[in-house]
Amino acid sequence: MKLEIVTKSDQNDIQNQIILNIKELISFKNLEPGDKLPSERMLSEKFGVSRSNIREAIRKLEFYGILVSKPQSGTFIAEIGTVAMDGMLNDILNLEDPDFKSLVETRILLELKTVRLASLRRTDEDLKKIREALEAYAEKVENGEDAVQEDLLFHLAIANASGNSTMNTFMLIITPEIITNFEKYHVCDSNQSVRGIKEHEEIYKAIESQNPQLAKEKMKIHFGTLYQYCYHSDK
Amino acid sequence: MKLEIVTKSDQNDIQNQIILNIKELISFKNLEPGDKLPSERMLSEKFGVSRSNIREAIRKLEFYGILVSKPQSGTFIAEIGTVAMDGMLNDILNLEDPDFKSLVETRILLELKTVRLASLRRTDEDLKKIREALEAYAEKVENGEDAVQEDLLFHLAIANASGNSTMNTFMLIITPEIITNFEKYHVCDSNQSVRGIKEHEEIYKAIESQNPQLAKEKMKIHFGTLYQYCYHSDK
DNA sequence: TCTTGAAAATTGGTTAACCAGATTGGTTTC
DNA sequence: GAAACCAATCTGGTTAACCAATTTTCAAGA
Numbered sequence: 001m002k003l004e005i006v007t008k009s010d011q012n013d014i015q016n017q018i019i020l021n022i023k024e025l026i027s028f029k030n031l032e033p034g035d036k037l038p039s040e041r042m043l044s045e046k047f048g049v050s051r052s053n054i055r056e057a058i059r060k061l062e063f064y065g066i067l068v069s070k071p072q073s074g075t076f077i078a079e080i081g082t083v084a085m086d087g088m089l090n091d092i093l094n095l096e097d098p099d100f101k102s103l104v105e106t107r108i109l110l111e112l113k114t115v116r117l118a119s120l121r122r123t124d125e126d127l128k129k130i131r132e133a134l135e136a137y138a139e140k141v142e143n144g145e146d147a148v149q150e151d152l153l154f155h156l157a158i159a160n161a162s163g164n165s166t167m168n169t170f171m172l173i174i175t176p177e178i179i180t181n182f183e184k185y186h187v188c189d190s191n192q193s194v195r196g197i198k199e200h201e202e203i204y205k206a207i208e209s210q211n212p213q214l215a216k217e218k219m220k221i222h223f224g225t226l227y228q229y230c231y232h233s234d235k
Numbered sequence: 236m237k238l239e240i241v242t243k244s245d246q247n248d249i250q251n252q253i254i255l256n257i258k259e260l261i262s263f264k265n266l267e268p269g270d271k272l273p274s275e276r277m278l279s280e281k282f283g284v285s286r287s288n289i290r291e292a293i294r295k296l297e298f299y300g301i302l303v304s305k306p307q308s309g310t311f312i313a314e315i316g317t318v319a320m321d322g323m324l325n326d327i328l329n330l331e332d333p334d335f336k337s338l339v340e341t342r343i344l345l346e347l348k349t350v351r352l353a354s355l356r357r358t359d360e361d362l363k364k365i366r367e368a369l370e371a372y373a374e375k376v377e378n379g380e381d382a383v384q385e386d387l388l389f390h391l392a393i394a395n396a397s398g399n400s401t402m403n404t405f406m407l408i409i410t411p412e413i414i415t416n417f418e419k420y421h422v423c424d425s426n427q428s429v430r431g432i433k434e435h436e437e438i439y440k441a442i443e444s445q446n447p448q449l450a451k452e453k454m455k456i457h458f459g460t461l462y463q464y465c466y467h468s469d470k
Numbered sequence: 471t472c473t474t475g476a477a478a479a480t481t482g483g484t485t486a487a488c489c490a491g492a493t494t495g496g497t498t499t500c
Numbered sequence: 501g502a503a504a505c506c507a508a509t510c511t512g513g514t515t516a517a518c519c520a521a522t523t524t525t526c527a528a529g530a
Contacts, residue, residue: 039481050514055482065411071482072521080414083371084384091391091407098401105352106401113344136318149319156326166333166341170405172326176300179315274511285484290512307491307511 014049016093018057021047023089032082036074037067064092100181103174108223110167110174111155112216117162119207119215126161127208133157134200141193148182151193154200158207196222249284251328253292256282258324267317271309272302299327335416338409343458345402345409346390347451352397354442354450361396362443368392369435376428383417386428389435393442431457 022037025046031037040058044051058075061067066085069075077085118126137150152175159171199222206215257272260281266272275293279286293310296302301320304310312320353361372385387410394406434457441450 036481041481051516052514064407065415069482070522072480072519073523074481078411078415079418080411081384084387084410084414087368087384087388087391088407088410091395091403094395095404095407096400098404102399102401105399106405109344109348109402117340133322149316149322152319153322156322160326164337164340165331166337166409167344168326169330169333170341172299172323172330174401175319175323176313176315179319180300180313183314276511286486287484304512305492306513307489308493309511 014053015057015060018043018047018049018053019061019089019093022057022061023086023093026077027086031077033077033079033085035077037077039074061089061092064088066092098174098177103177103181107171107174107178110159110171111223112219114159114162114164114167114171115203115207115215115219116212117164117167118158119210119212121163122161122207122210126157130154130157130161130204130207134204137200138197141197147193147196148179151196151200152179158203161207249288250292250295253282253284253288254296254324254328257292257296258321258328261312261320266312268312268314268320270312272312274309296324296327299323301327333409333412338412338416342406342409342413345406346393346458347454349394349397349399349402349406350438350442350450350454351447352399352402353393354445354447356398357396357442357445361392365389365392365396365439365442369439372435373432376432382428382431383414386431386435387414393438396442 022043025031025038025043037043038046040051040054044054047054058067058069062069065080066078066088067075068078080088118130122130133150133154133156137147137154140147140150156171156175159168162168199218202218203215203222206218257278260266260273260278272278273281275286275289279289282289293302293304297304300315301313301323302310303313315323353365357365368385368389368391372382372389375382375385391406391410394403397403434453437453438450438457441453
């Protein structure tokens, strides 16, 4: 178990080292947005790492919008300006893994917004999906089973109905880590789940009646416990 | 240009097709969290695609926390439960590319929060970095140059000072797309930039004096124009 | 001198062979 | 019978050769 983690972080180190090398190369060669990077082969030779490592690092920088690679042509620096590129590269190199508190804080922020947007923009189709998620959750809880997953799917359905694809994506990104940490720290107990049904129903009703203010209010209540955890804990 | 876009989207289609295949395989074989997926070779043969395509799809699902691959051992289904896995896979397959409105909406949401957190948690080191970003921005504007990048670096410095790694990452993710769209739609003109200096300074002062409410207020004012764009446009 | 166009070189993507570490199953040993 | 051990096998990762599309080069033709 230990070993595996070490390799993972080593892997990350290598990737960050490559990104640092690329950054220095760009700076040294005075490359500007739109310019072509040396080929993957050349980079792998120059940095003394495998081409797949290079490709991986390039993918990461592509994800953050700093590079754009065109098939059979080359990898180019995105048109975001030298200054932004340099600043962002620094930030990417300094990125730290999210802690649980940071996740919860972000989740609450996102959800208080998505629930508002959902109540404004939801289609009938959206509403139906939320209803289904709600019922799946209620059924699980009533059977006394663990319903963390169904809980989160209800919230994801709301994010989906918000009509904001960015927030929807972000919710998807943090969800698995929320689940893992919930199970690790046992944040919710079964009593809370029973109460959760009523809270979910209230949120649903607010969305149904297209009342954004009420929806946000009910979501805030629903997050009551988490809120406390987030703002009164040292974790 | 057209061709390139087509290949990109084709590429995406292939990846989504693989993810769909994996989803069906999991369902068909009744695989549960913790179980091992067939090896990459086997999957590539079964689905009739290259192993690198398989690896790429697995990486994507790893990013969304659904799979975990261990070197020299296998790829495993993450411990997030069958229901959550299934629901998330559906959501991932239906993910749509973010539109500009969605980006701006999310940016405003994030920044009104990060500026509050930054004013509460900023260290002296953070403050210094924000100050530097502010000065770089002011200098560019006073020279009559375009300062979109410096503008965003100022905001990223605030996100960095927020002490919330998740929000920081999210800000990094949306920044390049914001830059690209700003340049495309010419959202800001130079007059706005001059006014922007004063606004940035006010935000800085609020963070310096650790006044979260004021900081949020000043940020809201700063977003005035964008706000309008966001809520009174059909785009 | 400029245009044209075909061949050569270069590129990211793909494929297949290979590697080292992990797993597995059976055999030995006590 | 159980524990220890070893070798065969299987795994994700790496490497190197290959591919098809793109870009470059440069000589032929006007």
